[in-house]
Amino acid sequence: MKISTRKSRFFTTVAAAALVATAVVAIPSTAQAADPQCATAKFVTQCAGAGADGAPYLMIAAANFNGTVFIWSHGIRPAINIPATLAPVGPYTITNAAEPGPGASEGNMTVINALVAAGYGVAGSGYSRQSLNVTEALNANVELIGAFKKKFPTTKKVIAWGQSLGTIHSQKLVETNPDLVDGLVLACPAANPSDALVNYFGDALYGFKAYFDPSIKVGGYSTDPVVRQQEQLANIGKVLTVLGKLSAGLSSGAWPDTASPAGKALQAAGIPSRSALLAVGLMAGIPTRSKHVDGTSGPKGSEELYPLAIAPAVAILENMGTVGVAGSLLIADGELLAGGKVFDNTKTDYAARISAERDIFSMALSGNTATDAILAALAATPRETADASAVAKIPSLIGLKGTITKPTVMIATESDEYTPASVAQWYIDGYGEQFAAAKDAAIAAAKKSRSYQAPVNKLVTLWAKTAPKYSKFTAAGSPDLTAAVGAGTGHCLYTSDQWLAAAKMAAAAVNTGKFPNQGPIVTAAKKVGLSYDNKFRVPTFKSLS
Template identity: 85%
Template sequence: MKISFKKSRVITTVASAALVATAVIGIPSVAQAADPQCATASYVTQCAGAGADGAPYLMIAAANFNGTVFIWSHGIRPAINIPATLAPVGPYTITNAAEPGPRSSSGDLSVVNALVAAGYGVAGSGFSRQSLNVKEALAANVELIAAFKKKFPTTKKVVAWGDSLGSMHSQKLAETNPDLVDGVVLACPAANPSDAMINYFGDALYGFKAFFDPSIKVGGYSTDPVTRQTEQLANIGKVLTVLGKLSGGLSSGAWPDTASPAGKALQAAGIPSRSALLLVGSMAGIPTRSKHVDGTSGPAGAAETYPLAVAPAVAILENMGTVGVAGSLLIADGELLTGGKVFDNSKTDYAARVASDRDIYSFAFSGNSAVDAMLGALAATPRETADAAAVAKIPGLIGLKGTIAKPTVIMAAESDEYTPASIAQWYIDGYDAQFAAAKDAAIAAAKSSRNYQAPVNKLVMLWAKTAPKYSKFTAAGSPDLGATVGAGTGHCLFTSAQYLAAAKMVAGAVNAGKFPIQGPIVTAAKKVGLSYDKKFRVPTFKSLA
């Protein structure tokens, strides 16, 4: 069975957008916070400029501008060029092209057009640095808001929104500059609670290193920029090579010829490579459902055994195409920014990590004896130790409190392999505690004032739930990777209608001072294929359990 990896929006080349069916205005080449260049056509004004750090930005508003602007923060882009030889990841060339709204990176301006036509303003920066750029994005967004208000002085409300890393930018803007932000939309949000995302990517790469290729790097990249980039590209190539070989051995259980001595010993013991692949996914917390693997369907003739024995590993294999590549890019960039190693598993108890999955996936793991053998192999593999000084710098570069102080809509997919749904659950759990504290404070205040003022809900969580069945199979019995992607899977695959629904909800709450009662939210969410279910929850990060 051959597995191919569809190019993720996270690592695609960002296309230059043609805006609102009018000519794109040139962005000043000089890095300065000068007045933007603007032009008006068909009652729509577009402005292009560059911030003080040279980051290009775009601003758009129509003659019927209603005073509310949506400030968009785009998702992560690699900070290095990636050659075509690393397809499907490459080719990619570093770009800081500005994006005025969701889906515009691919040239789809339906959301931007709809918002502008409805009277909203839109704006977005390209940021001066790519990859981990929270500091740069914060400065650019603050400057962009000022520039927009200067050009459109009737601006009254600002909604910060973004997807993936852009959601972190939006949340950071709201936390650090609450006077500038009135509402927030976080789509497929990234966050870094207790370095959970570092562990997510690091654990996955460590598992691949321990079992399938001991030359794979988990961390410890060179400080020289050229050497570091060469190491990153080599690591991506190794991860893709291992994935290809694992794909070829899924049915037979064959191991890659690059397997570590520990891996070869497991192979000699009769443990199939797919069991080790599943263990890696389990210890990192990678979803066991993917874009084309629902975990419950099977091909003709294996409808009962395939979901139990093979499907979980196939899902991990497809998801690892994103996780392994992203980890190779992000961990190296984190080390660059902090000056040392940032991933540490020297004290990680991987047996505890997989304990809850041992019975659920017993067949796919090849039984408890196989799990014990694989955990023994991990225990014999040298661990990674971070640099304490580097780790201490992470909160200043990335850290969020997760506090919800403004009307906020979060959209997340249940089986997102890049920014796991556990991030959304972190926000939910944090806000539950925050709301409970506010309620207790209101009760305490009412004892003296005799006037109870109930706290107002400021969070709406919209889930793209993973469908029970969506897998399709080829005549040969392999998953059809060209089939429609399953609902609730993949990274930031929200439709224009879903983005617009979230925008409308938060704009309404900003104007009304609160979200509507549950019924209208449930109905609005259902119309665009999302779910508003306050009882639904997903597991927290395994590294936080």
């Protein structure tokens, strides 16, 4: 059985051709803020400029501009060049090209054009720094709003929206400058407690290091920029190599020749490598369904055994292609900004992490005896210790509260391997407490005024739920990686209709001051293949439970 990683949209380069159909102006080369260069054609005005730090931006609005602008924050872009030798991750070249909305990085202007045609303005920055850039993005977005209002003085409403890392930018913008923002759209959100994603990526890399290659780095990158980049690229290569070897041994249970002494001891005990792979996924919280593995289907002749014994590990294998690479990039960058190691698992109880799932996945883990041995091997592996001073700096680099103060539409994917659905659940749970407190305050106020004013709901979450069946198999019985990606899987794989539905829902709430009742939201979501279900929930972060 063979399975390979596929190039993720996480590494999508912003194509120069993305704005060919609309952008007709050049971005000034000056590193100082100046009036943007604008051109108008067919009643559409497009402006390109550069902020005070040199970050390029684009702004677009038509003659029928209705006064509402969407300020876009793009997702993560690596801060280092990645060579083609690390395919399918590379080649990638650092870019700070501006994006005015979703789809631009893939050359798809459908959403942007539809919003402009409907009378909305759109704008977005490329930011002066890539990867972890919350401070730079905040400054750029504040400056961009000012520039847009100066060029289009009839602007009345601002909706901040973003995807992935961009949701941190959007949330940070409204938390620090509530007077500038009237609404939010958070898609495949990465905004979360500051240590949650650090632990998500760190736990996964630690598991790979503990079992499959002890030379894999979880943290402790060099402070020298050249050496650090070499270390990151080497780590990505090691992760990809291990994934390839695990793929080759999925059926046989063979272990990589790079396995640690603990891994080789498990191999000698007859425990298949796929069981340890699944344990890594469970302890980190990686989804057990992936783009091509639904967890319930099996190839011909193995329809019952495959879903129970093999599929969970195959899903972890496919998802780990994103998690391992992203962790190698983001943890190193986090250490650079914080000034030291940021991942710490010295107090982590991995046995407790999987206690609720070891029975569910008993067959795939090869039974209780094997599971105990896998966990014992992990317990005997030296832990990672963070630098206290570096950890203390994390809140200042992100510092999100996660409170909802403006009408907010969130789109979340149930089986997102990069920004887990747990992020959305964190938002939902937090807002549940926030709304309950507001309701209690309203009741207390009503006892004095004898007039009850119910709090207004400010959060709508639209779920891309994972389909029950979507896996396809080759004649050899392997998952068909050329088949369509399953609904509710992958990272930020939303359709143009889904983006537009979320945008227009947020705009309507901003204009009316509230969201409609549940019925219209359910209908609007269903039309674009999403779900609005207040009773639906996903597990919380493993590191927070």
